[in-house]
Every structure is written in C-alpha cells, then in structure tokens.
Amino acid sequence: MGGWYRGDCHVHSVHSDGELTAAEPAAAARAAGLHFVATTDHNTAAAHGVWAEQADAGLLVILGEEVTTATGHWLALGIGPGEVVGGEYGVRDGLIGAHLDRVHRAGGICVAAHPHAPYPSGTFAYAYEGFDTVEVWNGLWTSDLPWNADNEAALAEWGRGLAADVHRGRWRPAVGNSDTHLAGQLGVPHTVVFAEELSTSAVLAALRAGRSWIAGSAAVDVSFTATAGAKTAEVGGCLDTGGREVVVRARVRGVPSATVSFHTERGAVHHTELSPEGSGEVEWRTTAQESGFVRAEVRDPRGHMAALTNPVALT
Incomplete structure (x- = not known):
C-alpha cells in the first residue's frame, strides 16, 4: 500500500x-x-x-x-x-x-x-x-x-x-x-x-x-501528478500517454505568495503565483511530443526555494 x-x-x-x-x-x-x-x-x-x-x-x-x-x-x-x-x-x-x-x-x-x-x-x-x-x-x-x-x-x-x-x-x-x-x-x-x-x-x-x-520545512506540502486519460503518474513515475494530452497538476500548501513553476527539457515553461494564504492548485497541459518530462519548483516571494520535485517522465 x-x-x-x-x-x-x-x-x-x-x-x-x-x-x-x-x-x-x-x-x-x-x-x-x-x-x-x-x-x-x-x-x-x-x-x-x-x-x-x-x-x-x-x-x-x-x-x-x-x-x-x-x-x-x-x-x-x-x-x-x-x-x-x-x-x-x-x-x-x-x-x-x-x-x-x-x-x-x-x-x-x-x-x-x-x-x-x-x-x-x-x-x-x-x-x-x-x-x-x-x-x-x-x-x-x-x-x-x-x-x-x-x-x-x-x-x-x-x-x-x-x-x-x-x-x-x-x-x-x-x-x-x-x-x-x-x-x-x-x-x-x-x-x-x-x-x-x-x-x-x-x-x-x-x-x-x-x-x-x-x-524546505515540514510546513510545506506538495502533490504533483501528470494525467492522460484514465492514467495518472506521480513523482518518479513514467506516464504512458498513448498520444493523449497530459494534464499536469501541483497542489501546494504552506508557502505564502509562492510562485509555482513547471520545468521540462525546454526549461521553465509555466509560472503561477499562489495566494497570500499559501495554498492552491496549479494546472498546465502538454503532450509527450512536446515534453519528455515535467518537474515542479515552488519558490517564496524572495525567489528562494521552498520545494522542488523529481520529474514525471512522459512517453
């Protein structure tokens, strides 16, 4: 389990x-x-x-x-x-x-x-x-x-x-x-x-x-997934997309006014600012043809890292 x-x-x-x-x-x-x-x-x-x-x-x-x-x-x-x-x-x-x-x-x-x-x-x-x-x-x-x-x-x-x-x-x-x-x-x-x-x-x-x-601390919590159709992969996993569109989601808690960014082999491809309360969900869409992997970073308003994930590979 x-x-x-x-x-x-x-x-x-x-x-x-x-x-x-x-x-x-x-x-x-x-x-x-x-x-x-x-x-x-x-x-x-x-x-x-x-x-x-x-x-x-x-x-x-x-x-x-x-x-x-x-x-x-x-x-x-x-x-x-x-x-x-x-x-x-x-x-x-x-x-x-x-x-x-x-x-x-x-x-x-x-x-x-x-x-x-x-x-x-x-x-x-x-x-x-x-x-x-x-x-x-x-x-x-x-x-x-x-x-x-x-x-x-x-x-x-x-x-x-x-x-x-x-x-x-x-x-x-x-x-x-x-x-x-x-x-x-x-x-x-x-x-x-x-x-x-x-x-x-x-x-x-x-x-x-x-x-x-x-x-960065026990106050920070992150959930990071990639989904294509009925299939979902979390950090460290490999998602067989079957050519379908991929929905990438990050749920973040504990980082007030954070910036969440997604990264692929093309560098930083998406940025979203969270609320002052520090909780929120960020969504981005891609395909395996566009992105061989996706990973996430969460930074505080000073630009210092608060959390980062390992990638999900996309095929």
Missing part, C-alpha cells in the same frame, strides 16, 4: 564535527514531524550504536557515513553497523568505483553530496555515474535563508542533464538534506518519499527510484 514519509539523510553528531549528541537530532526529528533520519558522520561509524538506540516505531534510523575524500564528499546510506567505507583517495586515483560498488553490494545507496560546497574538498569533482542520487539542496551553508547560490548551481547542473538521462531511462533523482551540525538545522531541508513501508530498504528504494520531492 505504501505512504509518504519525511526524512533527513545528512546528519552529524559529536562523533565527527557536529555539536549534538544522537539524542538531540532524534528529538528534533520527532518534533519536526520527520519519520526517518540517517547518521552520516565523517569517515566513521562511531555513532552507529548510539543512533540505533534512538530508533523506535515512529523514527527510522538509517546507518550511514559521509565519505569525505580529497575531491568531494558523498553519502553512503544503508551500510552495516560499524561499517566504515573510508575516503583516503581523490578523483585522480580512480578508486571511487570500487567504493560505490561496495555500498551497492550491501544494499545501500550512494549520494553525491553538496556538489558546489564553498570549501576545499567540498566541491564534487567525480562524475555522477555510479551514484544513485544528487543532493541538489544542502542546508548547512544557508544560514538564516533556505536557499543559496551553491544550491542554485547544483540544481542547474542536475537539471541540465535530466533530459538526456530521462530519454535513456536512467535518470538520477534529486534529494535535499539539512547537513545538520548544530541545533535548529535538522529538517531544513528534507526529502519526502513515497515508500512501501517505513524501513531502511523501502526508503532507500524510494530514494533510488526518485519517488520523492524536497521540502
């Missing part, structure tokens, strides 16, 4: 360079209405045991690591208890593929983290080939703002490659995480997934498939 679950898959603690014990972000996750978090301390599994103690029926804890290399960081999610992937290499060493394979063999996924982070080793120098998802929205360096130029660059880079990837049937989903190090950061942003159940394997499968969208 499945359902929608909210989670933050990039969280640090006192076991690397964070200032929080595992109990503090776990409590913050529950308070924010999140259903899952991932522990991703830098190049260590020291927090796995204490994080596991925070899990219960209402909060799933995914064991992971932020693999910190000389030329980029990436998240290994779904690794075994106590497992350390390690990052003693750079892009010129040609070792990244073996490490990605190791995580995949364990049933985990690999996330290219904050591709345009503004510090040495933070900029992601590896090809995205072999990675399952791209963290296009990272909250660490946004200060009191939900969005910055580094995230804008990551989104543009991901978006430019999306058309070709969707066309060949192997597109790479976008995710968003807080990169929590301090109190008050958790869940800004986070990823909302449609999973078969609240379990590590089901959540990772949903992230890998792109059945997800990114929210």
